[in-house]
Amino acid sequence: MAFKGGEPFAAPVAGTLVYGVAGIIILGIASHWLAWRVRVAPILLFLAVGFIAGPMTGFLDPDTMLGDLLSPIVSLGVAVILFEGGMSLRAREVRKTGAVVGHLVTVGVLITWILSAIAAHLLLDLSVSLALLLGSIVVVSGPTVVGPLLRHVRPRGAVGPVLKWEGIVIDPVGALLAILVFDAIILGDPGAAALSTLLSVLSAVFVGSVLGVVGAALLVLGLHRFWIPDFLQSAVTLMLVLLAFVGANAVQSESGLLAVTLMGIVLANQRFVDLERIIEFKETLRVLIIPALFILLTARLELGDLAVVGGASLAFLGFLILVVRPVTVALATRGTDLSLRERIFVAGLMPRGIVAAAIASVFAIRLADRGLTEADLLVPYTFLVIFGTGIVYSLASRPLGHLLGVAQKGAGDVLIVGANLFARQVAKALGRAGIGVLLIDTNRSNVTQANVEDLNARRCNALSDRIEEEIELERITQVLVLTPNDETNMLAALHLGDYVDRAEAYQLPMTERKEPVGTPARRLAGRMLFGSRWSYARLHDHLRSGWVVKTTKITEEFDWEDYKRLYGDDFVPLFLVYEGRAWPFTSAHWPTPEPETIIISLAREDESVEAVPQERISS
Structure with a gap:
């Protein structure tokens, strides 16, 4: 029984449901926040909780709490997750590597299925039918686990888009394969099963594709014609997603996941309407649904299920990681544009997530109802694979990426909006401290001058809806908006805050005509840099009067007190660099430099301070 205890105002079953649902949401969000705080893969905490x-x-006892509602709730949750994942896919990401993704989700799925089934039969001593079913379940990956790992590793080039697309597209493909294998087991006649499988595949692809495109088209049409008011956009979107899912499944069993995934992809790549409200809503749904489903399904396990952990099951897990995935990638990406290093990294990342857990849980219930004696092994083995791959890839993916040179080093690059004199000085100082910097500006002369000064600068509008097509925003973890225009600074910080953590979008303070606290300009602005007094005009005046942006390493011999005595009041601290990233000085965050950190400041030029290190400093 979920959260046992008295319920003074409701029947026991109602009390169980209320406490259980509330407990799942509370535990899910709390564990998600804790995972973000301690920087571990969220899936590990979800499973542990x-x-x-x-x-x-x-x-928590999900079966008692939800009863027959468990399976449909899980199915609807997975549908929403795959729709959300589809909306994160951009066609431009795989223009050069679309063939790689296609091979991985077709040929790669078949190779993974066959090898996994053979290993399950030989190592786990499962019957051929159950081994084939388990093999079909572990072919899926999913956005719930691939996305967080990619954000953790931050791969460069084609690797990230390939893995992201594979992780999302493979889910409906794998789910379809699993249901076909399940149907074959139920039919029991190989000949009839083969014919039924072929017809089911063709029907599911057709039905899922049609309803997915139709669902997306209806939503776009409704938004474009203003038939849907702003306050109903998110609700109507959810309605159409669920309608596409259940409608497709009603016409052809298990085609719903393909329908919602394709619906998300079509919406993400159309150019007719703005989907900002819908994107924010689906991200909120993802944060709620993913931890809830993981906790719900993991809570169904029993302590006796730990008995499956042993030499044979660990050998099966190792075979999946060390043999099945590398062989699959080697064969599926042969002759493609991926380099050897990129292929090795792709071979080293294939975690399993919520779709595998959901499929295994649903099939185990159905097989148990039909009296299959091995059905109770399906869920423990699947969760062993989810746990094992989650732990291994969480620990190994980043070191592997750095070893192969396909992952970004440090804490990510800084995007500076503006290529004016002050922005260029800041970019040089950050570069001397070992921080990667990209400058963007609409002013051609500013960009040209930055390039002449050997800075990485591009002519680009920070407010453009297509900015992610013009620069690699995946590499950016911090935004500094340093233009002379207050309104541009505010809007750019607001817009680019959608692509990085909002707390990492900074802008220069407003000019001397300060806006009162609580006005839209204040509420919408990014975090203010360098204290409230240092507007662009004031910083620029100091540069014109001979001050420069300096990079200085604080040491035991030359500490922070020495630095302050040296410059007195003639300096403005801008950034403190340590742990591979730049921490801006702000009114709310004024750090104290410690030895082995680097301070970047705007200070007077003085020949008496030439002894202070100004060379490129590695942090």
Whole structure:
């Protein structure tokens, strides 16, 4: 029973449901926040929390709490997750590597299925039918696990888009394969099963594709003609997603996941309407649904399921990681444009997520109802693969990426909006401190001058809706808006804050005509740099009067107190660099430089301070 205890105003079952649902949401969001705080893969905490809340303590019992509603709730949750994942896919990402993704989700799926099934039969001693079913379940990956790992590793080039597309597109393909194998097991006649499988595949692809495109077209038409008011956009979107899912499944079993995934992809790549409100809504749904499903399904495990952990099951896990995935990638990407290093990295990343857990849980229930004795092994083995691949890839993917040279080093690059004199000085100083910098500006002469000064600068509008097509925003983890225009600074910080953590979008303070606290300009602005007094005009005046942006390493011999004594009041601290990233000085965050950190400041030029290190400093 979920959250056992008295319920003074409701029947026991109602009390169980209320406490259980509230507990799942609370535990899910709390564990997600904790994962962000301690910088670990969220899936690991979701699984751990679910196991503690379920089999270890008995606080959650999903079967008692939801009963027959468990399977449809999980199915609808997975549908929303795949729709959200589809909306994160941009066709431009795979223009050069579309063939790679196509091979991985077709030929790669078949190779993974066959090799995994053979390993399950030989190592786990499962029957051929159950081994084929388990093999079909572990072919899927998913946005719930691939996305966080890619953000953690930050791969360069084609690797990131290939893995992101594979992780999302492979889910409906794998789910379709799994249901076809399941149907074949139920039919029991190989000949009839083969014919049924072929017809089902063709029908599912057709139905899923048609309803996915139709669902997206209806939403775009409704938004374009203003038939849907702003306050109903998110609700109507969810309605159409669920309608496409259940409609496709009603026409052809298990075609719904393909329909919602394709619906998301079509919406993400259309150019007719703005989807900002819908994107914000689907991200909120993702944050709620993913941890809830992981905790819900993990809580269904029993302590006795740990008995499957042993030499044979660990050998099966190792075979999936060390043999199946590398062989699959080697064969599926042969002759493609991926370099050897990129192919090795792709071979080293294939975690399993919520779709595998959901499919295994649903099939285990159906097989148990039909009296299949091995059905109770399906879920424990699947969760072993989810746990194992999550742990291994979370720990190994980043070192592997750095070893192969396909992952970005440090904490990511800084995007500076503006290529004026002050912005160029800041970019040079950050570069001397080992921070990667990209400058963008609409002023051609500013960009040209920045390039002449050997800075990485591009002519680009920070407010453009297509900015992600013009620069690699995946590499950016911090935005500094340093233009002379207050309105541009505010809008650019607001716009680019959608692509980085909002807390990492900074802008220069307003000019001397300060806006009162609480006005739209203040509410919408990014975090203010360097204290409230240092507007662009004031900083620029100091540069014109001979001040320069300096990079200085603080040491035991030359500490922060020495630095302050040297410059007195003639300097403005701008950034403190440590742990591979730049921490801006702001009114709310004024750090104290410690030895082995680097301070970047705007200070007077003085020959007496030539001894202060100004060479490129590695942090």
